[in-house]
Amino acid sequence: MEIRFYNSLTKQRELFESLRLGVVSMYSCGPTVYDLAHIGNFRTFLFGDLLRRFLELVGYRVDHVMNITDVGHMTDGEEDRMTQAASRMKENKKTGRVAEGAVANPDDPYQIAEYYTQAFLSDARKLGYKIAFEYPQRVPKATDHIDGMQEMIGELIKRGHAYVAEDGVVYYSVESFPEYGRLSGNTLENLQSGAGGRVSDENQSRKRHPADFMLWKPDQHHIMKWASPWGVGYPGWHIECSVMARKLLKRDVIDIHTGGEDLIFPHHECEIAQSCGVTGSRRFANFWLHARFLFVNGEKMSKSKGTFYTARDVFEGRVTGNPVHPAVLRYELTKAHYRTNLDFSEKGLMDSGMAVRRLIEKRQSLEQLTNGQSAEVDLTHPLLAQFAAALADDLNIAEALAIVNQFARTDHRDPHEALGVWKKINSVLAIAPITEGLLDESDSGGGQDDAMRQAEEWCRELDAARRDKNYSRADELRKLIQDTGFEVRTGKEGTTIQRALM
RNA sequence: GGCGUUGUGGCCGAAUGGCUAGGCAGCGGAUUGCAAAUCCGUCCAUGGCGGUUCGAUUCCGCCCGACGCCUCCA
Numbered sequence: 001m002e003i004r005f006y007n008s009l010t011k012q013r014e015l016f017e018s019l020r021l022g023v024v025s026m027y028s029c030g031p032t033v034y035d036l037a038h039i040g041n042f043r044t045f046l047f048g049d050l051l052r053r054f055l056e057l058v059g060y061r062v063d064h065v066m067n068i069t070d071v072g073h074m075t076d077g078e079e080d081r082m083t084q085a086a087s088r089m090k091e092n093k094k095t096g097r098v099a100e101g102a103v104a105n106p107d108d109p110y111q112i113a114e115y116y117t118q119a120f121l122s123d124a125r126k127l128g129y130k131i132a133f134e135y136p137q138r139v140p141k142a143t144d145h146i147d148g149m150q151e152m153i154g155e156l157i158k159r160g161h162a163y164v165a166e167d168g169v170v171y172y173s174v175e176s177f178p179e180y181g182r183l184s185g186n187t188l189e190n191l192q193s194g195a196g197g198r199v200s201d202e203n204q205s206r207k208r209h210p211a212d213f214m215l216w217k218p219d220q221h222h223i224m225k226w227a228s229p230w231g232v233g234y235p236g237w238h239i240e241c242s243v244m245a246r247k248l249l250k251r252d253v254i255d256i257h258t259g260g261e262d263l264i265f266p267h268h269e270c271e272i273a274q275s276c277g278v279t280g281s282r283r284f285a286n287f288w289l290h291a292r293f294l295f296v297n298g299e300k301m302s303k304s305k306g307t308f309y310t311a312r313d314v315f316e317g318r319v320t321g322n323p324v325h326p327a328v329l330r331y332e333l334t335k336a337h338y339r340t341n342l343d344f345s346e347k348g349l350m351d352s353g354m355a356v357r358r359l360i361e362k363r364q365s366l367e368q369l370t371n372g373q374s375a376e377v378d379l380t381h382p383l384l385a386q387f388a389a390a391l392a393d394d395l396n397i398a399e400a401l402a403i404v405n406q407f408a409r410t411d412h413r414d415p416h417e418a419l420g421v422w423k424k425i426n427s428v429l430a431i432a433p434i435t436e437g438l439l440d441e442s443d444s445g446g447g448q449d450d451a452m453r454q455a456e457e458w459c460r461e462l463d464a465a466r467r468d469k470n471y472s473r474a475d476e477l478r479k480l481i482q483d484t485g486f487e488v489r490t491g492k493e494g495t496t497i498q499r500a501l502m
Numbered sequence: 503g504g505c506g507u508u509g510u511g512g513c514c515g516a517a518u519g520g521c522u523a524g525g526c527a528g529c530g531g532a533u534u535g536c537a538a539a540u541c542c543g544u545c546c547a548u549g550g551c552g553g554u555u556c557g558a559u560u561c562c563g564c565c566c567g568a569c570g571c572c573u574c575c576a
Binding site: 040237 | 503508523534
């Protein structure tokens with residue numbers, strides 16, 4: 001099968017071929033853990049997940065790594081992000097947003113990082129993000145790789161790509177790397193002219209070139225600091241990815257690197273400079289795939305406008321007024337092509353809810369017809385071939401979903417085969433159920449069994465009331481069941497319920 | 503200013519040099535005590551102006567609009 005992806009590095013669709021037969025090495029830029037991840041973050045992460053699942057569908061083994069950035073990097077003129085997180089955490093504990101015992105000492109950045117790491121992993125697992133189930137093996141933390149960073153910085157100095165400035169800061173010399181700017185379409189001249197303003201002149205004058213970026217900063221007062229040949233301090237914010245990608249993927253050149261579009265410059269541009277500088281390879285990643293931003297109601301998410309939603313805001317009903325099943329959010333965040341600005345809205349979420357319900361019920365009806373016995377199918381099956389071909393075209397998810405929808409409304413001559421097809425499709429979409437093969441689905445409804453039993457009881461009462469033509473009682477009971485969070489259906493065999501998805 | 507993306511029906515969102523996915527919503531009907539779900543049917547589109555062509559939404563040119571990055575940011 002011919003797979004084509006839009007490669008940010010060459011700015012065109014290219015035929016994808018892995019460097020090694022049957023194996024794809026892939027690195028995704030992961031979350032920073034000084035706050036909860038928001039739905040925009042997850043849009044990007046789930047795009048990476050979709051990409052990985054597609055590659056697995058067509059037969060690759062995907063060696064996937066995603067980092068956790070737990071070093072709180074300095075922002076010019078402001079507090080360190082970990083310091084900011086600490087004061088936020090104290091505030092949240094006061095207001096009860098964060099449970100009292102959750103973080104014993106908010107002034108310990110490692111505790112803050114641990115708290116948000118676990119929060120991230122929990123949300124990510126609910127959303128079926130595969131790599132979150134591979135923590136910690138494939139999900140390294142930056143603070144565990146400080147030694148590796150120092151090694152790489154030392155190597156870069158040795159090779160003439162980095163230098164120690166008079167203030168003791170180690171900078172990467174962009175002029176030493178002719179390819180610098182290729183990914184972002186920048187030239188050193190452009191960068192130079194655009195560099196005025198924000199960055200203090202005093203700082204700039206110590207660099208050889210205004211675009212030179214920091215690799216190590218000696219700073220005794222930083223909240224997180226480590227000893228190094230260049231003094232006690234902390235690493236620059238690009239070096240961790242170069243180091244961890246190489247260490248965990250065990251390759252100088254990897255197949256795919258993913259991230260949000262905003263990371264193209266400077267983050268990924270700098271990663272390329274560092275990695276190629278140290279390995280001498282022409283490329284760091286063969287393919288760079290970037291997801292565009294998620295919008296909310298047509299605009300970039302904004303804290304001041306109250307459109308800054310975390311995943312758990314959605315799950316817990318703070319966005320729509322009702323709890324939303326993770327499968328619905330996953331569908332909503334992955335249903336649009338990754339290189340378009342997906343617009344998140346309540347209506348979109350509702351649409352996704354309907355779509356997900358239909359797909360879940362399709363799965364259930366196939367399970368019933370077959371007693372769960374599915375036939376083995378492979379990509380030669382015409383429907384799967386179409387599905388895979390759609391995704392092979394730069395992850396054309398909309399066309400793939402069109403195919404799935406057609407499938408969902410077909411009556412199948414061979415339900416065993418249909419279930420087999422469905423399982424393959426679901427291995428990519430991960431919707432019905434969302435964590436198939438990853439964890440026990442019943443976990444997601446934890447603690448609600450009593451509510452389920454109660455609702456079932458009401459169903460029998462409702463049936464009795466209908467038999468007696470006591471319709472006011474029947475309507476009352478239906479209302480009651482719905483308010484408990486279930487959808488009510490009246491069929492020939494009596495009343496049945498489904499847990500509401502949103 | 504530089505680099506890049508994008509403009510399809512009420513909404514989301516594909517595809518294509520001629521026969522124009524899919525979903526949601528709407529409308530009509532079947533079903534129903536009512537409702538939900540389901541099923542059947544149905545309305546609605548290619549930003550503007552030129553050009554190439556027998557024929558363009560698709561190719562070319564210009565114009566208009568939207569968006570991102572260039573600075574911490576998925």
